[in-house]
Amino acid sequence: MDAIKVEKNRCVLKLNNDFYPERIIKEGIDTFQNKERISFSEGRIIIEKNKNNNPEKVAYEFCDYLLSLIQGGSRWH
């Protein structure tokens, strides 16, 4: 699995569209944009290195957040 690639000053996240719909990804980016330098283009999510944050860690947290959005949207319990 190579969903997350760490580069010099950024982290590139390529998530499988079958499991992470684009609508959910955009919703997640809207939330994360307040604190992180994050963008979405051509199916790739790019997280730029910030002063305080490790982009790899932010990427994993972003994936967790997407999962919680998927769960929150489809189930009520």
Added chain:
Amino acid sequence: MSEEDSILDNIEIHKNFAIISINPKLYPLSVIYSAAYWLLDRVHVIIDGDPETEILVEIRPKDKKVDLKEIGYEFNDELINYSVYTVQATRNKRLREMIVEKALMGNIGQQPSQTQQYINPQTEKCDCPTPQGKQESSTWKPREQTLQDEELQKLRERIIPTNNSDLFKGVGDIDEDGIANVQNYRHKKDEFLND
């Protein structure tokens, strides 16, 4: 895989992460999401693979103390747990809908109560028949009807209940002081006990 440490059934354990493979024909995607979500407080989760043939779930511990093998087995347990829940929920779906329908119909579909029947919906005034005959909606309004002396007396009795001592007044062999003490006991329990 060079860094692969061990393979336990459907769990590949690596140095810093584990990959769990799942057959989507056995477990639907909604169940996999639920099981993954259950572990989110301890591990990071990324779902990948092919939804038709094999789904891969990567788990990466948030804390070094987390045992990946244990988490992997727990994930398998949760898959079964949510599968059973889904099957039961599907089986009971119609029953649950019927219970909710019945509960809602209890409020929406029932006949208006006896009091509601007398309320004129146009004027919102009461057409309730009284001992004096049916009241005229146009002249009568709630709280404007005068009470007869007898009715006032009954109302006062409800507000101010009859004392025990008055109730037994004139009845022989009744210890009126004792009755009064019992009344006081309700309000002055401490003094009563000290005596």
